[in-house]
Amino acid sequence: MTLTQKILARHAGLDRVEPGQIINANVDLVLANELSAAVAIGVMRGMKGADRVFDANKIALVEDHFVPAKDAQSAKLAKLMKDFATEQKIKHFFDVGRGGIEHVVLPEEGLVAPGEVIVGGDSHTCTYGAFGAFATGMGSTDIAAAFVLGEVWLKVPATIKIVYSGTLKNHVYAKDLMLRTVGELGIDGATYRAIEYHGSTVDALSITGRITMANMAIEAGAKNGIFHADEKTIAYVQERTDRPFMVERADSDAIYERVIAIDVDDLEPQIACPHTPDNVHPISQVTREDIPLDQVFIGSCTNGYIEDLRVVAKILQGKRISPNVRVIVNPGSQKVWMQAAEEGILTILAAAGCAVNTPGCGACFGGHMGTLGDGERALSTTNRNYVGRMGSPKSEVYLSSPATCAASALTGIITDPRVVDAALV
Amino acid sequence: MESTLRGHVHKFGKNVDTDVIIPGKYCNIIDPAELGKHALEGIDPEYTARMKAGDIIVADTNFGCGSSREVAPIAIKGSGTSAVIAKSFARIFYRNALNIGLPIFESSEAVDGIESGDEIELEPATGVIRNVTRGTSYQAAQFPPFMQSLIDAGGLVPYVEKRLAEASR
Numbered sequence A: 001m002t003l004t005q006k007i008l009a010r011h012a013g014l015d016r017v018e019p020g021q022i023i024n025a026n027v028d029l030v031l032a033n034e035l036s037a038a039v040a041i042g043v044m045r046g047m048k049g050a051d052r053v054f055d056a057n058k059i060a061l062v063e064d065h066f067v068p069a070k071d072a073q074s075a076k077l078a079k080l081m082k083d084f085a086t087e088q089k090i091k092h093f094f095d096v097g098r099g100g101i102e103h104v105v106l107p108e109e110g111l112v113a114p115g116e117v118i119v120g121g122d123s124h125t126c127t128y129g130a131f132g133a134f135a136t137g138m139g140s141t142d143i144a145a146a147f148v149l150g151e152v153w154l155k156v157p158a159t160i161k162i163v164y165s166g167t168l169k170n171h172v173y174a175k176d177l178m179l180r181t182v183g184e185l186g187i188d189g190a191t192y193r194a195i196e197y198h199g200s201t202v203d204a205l206s207i208t209g210r211i212t213m214a215n216m217a218i219e220a221g222a223k224n225g226i227f228h229a230d231e232k233t234i235a236y237v238q239e240r241t242d243r244p245f246m247v248e249r250a251d252s253d254a255i256y257e258r259v260i261a262i263d264v265d266d267l268e269p270q271i272a273c274p275h276t277p278d279n280v281h282p283i284s285q286v287t288r289e290d291i292p293l294d295q296v297f298i299g300s301c302t303n304g305y306i307e308d309l310r311v312v313a314k315i316l317q318g319k320r321i322s323p324n325v326r327v328i329v330n331p332g333s334q335k336v337w338m339q340a341a342e343e344g345i346l347t348i349l350a351a352a353g354c355a356v357n358t359p360g361c362g363a364c365f366g367g368h369m370g371t372l373g374d375g376e377r378a379l380s381t382t383n384r385n386y387v388g389r390m391g392s393p394k395s396e397v398y399l400s401s402p403a404t405c406a407a408s409a410l411t412g413i414i415t416d417p418r419v420v421d422a423a424l425v
Numbered sequence B: 001m002e003s004t005l006r007g008h009v010h011k012f013g014k015n016v017d018t019d020v021i022i023p024g025k026y027c028n029i030i031d032p033a034e035l036g037k038h039a040l041e042g043i044d045p046e047y048t049a050r051m052k053a054g055d056i057i058v059a060d061t062n063f064g065c066g067s068s069r070e071v072a073p074i075a076i077k078g079s080g081t082s083a084v085i086a087k088s089f090a091r092i093f094y095r096n097a098l099n100i101g102l103p104i105f106e107s108s109e110a111v112d113g114i115e116s117g118d119e120i121e122l123e124p125a126t127g128v129i130r131n132v133t134r135g136t137s138y139q140a141a142q143f144p145p146f147m148q149s150l151i152d153a154g155g156l157v158p159y160v161e162k163r164l165a166e167a168s169r
């Protein structure tokens, strides 16, 4: 069995599961944010006999999309979730100032461990595959059912194995690797499938790099994207929780639907051009003087981590951003924000001319705090660039790594970080 | 089981994503009718003005890709659209549509044989799609048995209620 099958079989109390089989799996954690929770809570209130959640310690509720509340309606949803958390005695409730973006917060708080099954009312719940967990996003009715039953029905996915080889060059990052992967698979290339990441390149990645890659599995339509847990994973998790967990491994005779090999030795920084995340090109084909940027956004559950901010700060240190562009930075969580403050990163960014926001989703989904207007163009470290994703349907979003965003912030056009770096030395 | 659905077709292309079905800025709305006013706004701002209650969306592959927002099928349903036929659906949208009771049908042949403006009839119980304008008919893919039993039970909510009732007995 593949890694995904192994985890699902154990959570369904079965010896074996096959792709296509429909199972009921126990869940270790159910996640929702104020938008998905508001709908889920409404559904749960309407369910006969559903007065209590299945386990108040196995639910995580994070205020992150429209926070701090952008208007009275958003405040109403935030309050609805907070009141529910109080009423149900939910242990893991994260209000503004104590959390951040759900997918950044949960691993930080030790709520994610190898071998677990996690479902969330957010499509980027697949992020936790970085830790060797099976994690997938669902809609609010499914989440309401999981709140009360502590289990979900799932169709066991077939698995696509991707084997990465080679060494990432200077200023080529996990984000570039994943953009390249989504470009190769296409936005529906892994629909209903699991992606299992293998190879020496990803073994060498940091936890943050693996998070970035698992996070964007959904951009290829995948149900989940998963890495095998190794010493790095176990050390990260054990620093944050005493909870016992079970590390699973794919069997050596596991059956994969497809195996894809990607060699990264010659990989350049990658850019996803408008208006789909699979419209990916090497940066050398995208850099053009005649496509000026209006906004650069650095943040999100894909690239809002301290490692990302360090890269950005290194490039912007002692410099001023281009007068033609505005740069908005959203550290992914309160902990990331505090770490960045301690390291002097926030000051470096502010001195360079960036607007540093409080943690949250912010501009990522066109919600608030950096919404694009008609005819505006952004370069962003986020995961999606569909029409209107960051605001006006007449705006354009390009996706890249934090380093490419930082280099481009200096010039006001899409710029290869390797060129800027070379100019610095 | 629902009775026959009948309406005129509005046809869309591939990869109609959840950001264009209901843009992020409306995701703090809960009321289905209010959401319905903005259905498909990101791809076709005139959709809700043009369509009539009962009309049907026909689309190419990967309908509903992107976010897990359940407000996407809710907005479509809230607009008065009676069903969506597509060559294929994105995974989360598919679950959400079944869970909230938006009828969906998968059939490549039907999508190829139907144009915008055609009048069509749908039998949710059997998956039969009839193009009244052109006199053709198609059979949509069957749901797997477990999903069919969920649909027959009236969706996920009654299924959970039944489980809770069994557990408390």
Ligand code: SF4
Binding pocket: A064, A065, A101, A102, A103, A122, A124, A299, A300, A301, A302, A360, A361, A364, A365, A382, A383
């Ligand atoms: S940062 Fe963006 S992609 Fe991540 S959870 Fe928030 S809105 Fe979704």
